[in-house]
Amino acid sequence: MAPLLELVHVKKRFGQVTIAEDVSFAVEPGAAVGIVGPNGAGKTTLFGVVSGDVRPDAGDVLLDGRVVSRLDPAARCRLGIGRTYQVPRPFDKMTVFENVLLAAQQGARARGPESYAHALAALDSTGLAPDANRLAGSLGLLARKRLELARALATQPRLLLLDEVAGGLTDLEVGELVSVVREANERGVAVIWIEHVVRALLATVDRLLCLAGGEVIGDGDPREVLASPRVREVYLGTDAAVGESVT
Amino acid sequence: MSAPAGAELGSKGAAARGVTRGARSTTGLGALWVAVVALLAFMPYLVSQADTSILLNFFVLLTMATMWNLLAGYAGMVSIGQQAFVGLGAYGVLVLADAGFNPVAAIPVAAVMCAAISLPISLLVFRLRGGYFAIATWVVADAASLVISSNSSIGGGTGKTVPGMSSLGPRAFEEVTYWAALAVVVVAVGLAYALLRSRLGLVLAAVRDNEVGARSAGARVATARRIVYLVAALGCGAAGALLAVSQLNVQPASVFGVQWSAEMIFVTMIGGIGTIEGPVLGTIVFFLLQQNLAHDGAWYLIIFGSLAVAIAIWAPRGLWGTATSRLRVQLFPVGYHVGRPRRTRDVVPEPPAAPPAASTT
Ligand SMILES: Nc1ncnc2c1ncn2[C@@H]1O[C@H](COP(=O)(O)OP(=O)(O)O)[C@@H](O)[C@H]1O
Numbered sequence A: 001m002a003p004l005l006e007l008v009h010v011k012k013r014f015g016q017v018t019i020a021e022d023v024s025f026a027v028e029p030g031a032a033v034g035i036v037g038p039n040g041a042g043k044t045t046l047f048g049v050v051s052g053d054v055r056p057d058a059g060d061v062l063l064d065g066r067v068v069s070r071l072d073p074a075a076r077c078r079l080g081i082g083r084t085y086q087v088p089r090p091f092d093k094m095t096v097f098e099n100v101l102l103a104a105q106q107g108a109r110a111r112g113p114e115s116y117a118h119a120l121a122a123l124d125s126t127g128l129a130p131d132a133n134r135l136a137g138s139l140g141l142l143a144r145k146r147l148e149l150a151r152a153l154a155t156q157p158r159l160l161l162l163d164e165v166a167g168g169l170t171d172l173e174v175g176e177l178v179s180v181v182r183e184a185n186e187r188g189v190a191v192i193w194i195e196h197v198v199r200a201l202l203a204t205v206d207r208l209l210c211l212a213g214g215e216v217i218g219d220g221d222p223r224e225v226l227a228s229p230r231v232r233e234v235y236l237g238t239d240a241a242v243g244e245s246v247t
Numbered sequence B: 001m002s003a004p005a006g007a008e009l010g011s012k013g014a015a016a017r018g019v020t021r022g023a024r025s026t027t028g029l030g031a032l033w034v035a036v037v038a039l040l041a042f043m044p045y046l047v048s049q050a051d052t053s054i055l056l057n058f059f060v061l062l063t064m065a066t067m068w069n070l071l072a073g074y075a076g077m078v079s080i081g082q083q084a085f086v087g088l089g090a091y092g093v094l095v096l097a098d099a100g101f102n103p104v105a106a107i108p109v110a111a112v113m114c115a116a117i118s119l120p121i122s123l124l125v126f127r128l129r130g131g132y133f134a135i136a137t138w139v140v141a142d143a144a145s146l147v148i149s150s151n152s153s154i155g156g157g158t159g160k161t162v163p164g165m166s167s168l169g170p171r172a173f174e175e176v177t178y179w180a181a182l183a184v185v186v187v188a189v190g191l192a193y194a195l196l197r198s199r200l201g202l203v204l205a206a207v208r209d210n211e212v213g214a215r216s217a218g219a220r221v222a223t224a225r226r227i228v229y230l231v232a233a234l235g236c237g238a239a240g241a242l243l244a245v246s247q248l249n250v251q252p253a254s255v256f257g258v259q260w261s262a263e264m265i266f267v268t269m270i271g272g273i274g275t276i277e278g279p280v281l282g283t284i285v286f287f288l289l290q291q292n293l294a295h296d297g298a299w300y301l302i303i304f305g306s307l308a309v310a311i312a313i314w315a316p317r318g319l320w321g322t323a324t325s326r327l328r329v330q331l332f333p334v335g336y337h338v339g340r341p342r343r344t345r346d347v348v349p350e351p352p353a354a355p356p357a358a359s360t361t
């Protein structure tokens, strides 16, 4: 069986800055993969390559073994790629419910009551239901991040791309977030999660990639990857955080 | 389109929440609109022939403004070339009437022809954005006018009379054209409303707020824009077809005139862009000014232009938008409202003056 997602020799530069030199990896259906790496390593850009927002200079993206490199973000979403943005992109003048309903109607191609049910379920699982009728523009940053997640879930993805959704959350909130993501993963949704909050990743993923200098410098069991000398090197100065989370 | 139907549905857990359309209870709005249209339908029996023909022109401009509002106010496409479809709609009626068609029956046919022609045109003008798109639409309108003017079989540059209406007496002619115009404007506003309440309407709102976010949530932006462009061509084509039928004469300089775009833009901006009510209010203001000031020459245009500029600067949401920002009135509710699972509470997102009291049981 073909992997759900495959990146083949992806290369991307912004001017002189190399974001990805020759990145290849595959993600199986239902997998839970974490991505770590220093700021500016190109993690977000890599999500853009997968979701279709960013066109790579070379290489291909495959979904279910089929090349989707030429498809636009909407088409890829409809094929099952749901993503969140590190910097939230809410529809400010629409209500929270309408934000999520759009995702259900377009991404999941649901209509009428079915689309309402998808939207309400996404609001329930992210704890946004009480804010359903508020304008998204009136939400605080944390609620906006939840809305990103709710919108991605409402597209009924097979592959969920999470970009730093845990930043700024309290321990309790991280716990809630982890259980939402795990619940989706247990329903068979593959998850790729970029996160600096390593303990959230360790509670969720069974595979960790480390991205630095345009390369994948670590790939495998999360604790082993975090313990590897090369990864510790790029995380120099944040050893404390990594050490804490491994215990 | 009448009273909004709430869809009850059970979601997971015990809480069953109704999803309804519109932020406030809107029962009765459907009845209101039926009454308004019924009253308008009786107008030929209630007012003078001159007033009937003023109302007819009001319907024509409102149809155009509603279409321009869809384009610019909802789909972000500022066109200054919708007169292309006004003109083609008018000539559609002329050509069909020349071929023996009943001119009134030709109105919907001409409108559909305009929609069909708008598809290949969209392939051209959609390659451009913003100001370039606007100018391209104008160029297309001028090109269409030139092509028509150079065709002597349909009257060339001087135009031609629309045949086929002479069998009607003047009174019957007045009534028939009036009702045709009323039917067109009701369908146009109704279509705009249905479109904005549909899934497409939600896509347009999302694209307006954040295009990248909308795309990544599955919204097909180009398709949405193309549908709106097509509908706007249909509506403007119908408006042009009405001009041909009511004036019984079609001239390229008149039906392809850029003044149609100016008027659509004016009334939409004055009334309130991005609301269905805005163009209605703007067109009413336009006709009131025109009727009261027209005998002073072009003064009404100068006043109207100044008003449009003043509103663009100080009240960019237009008369309707400014008036309703406090009142929260919606004559055409398009939004969604999620009912509370247990007790109801006011959920209008007003920033509370004081922190909400802790659970007032
Ligand atoms: N559109 C762009 N144009 C130019 N440079 C960009 C663009 N997007 C990102 N970059 C740069 O690429 C690098 C990687 O960014 P990003 O993918 O956001 O990294 P990460 O998510 O790992 O922090 C950064 O140096 C950033 O400034």
Ligand SMILES: [Mg+2]
Pocket (backbone or CB within 6 Å): A043, A044, A045, A086
């Ligand atoms: Mg990033």
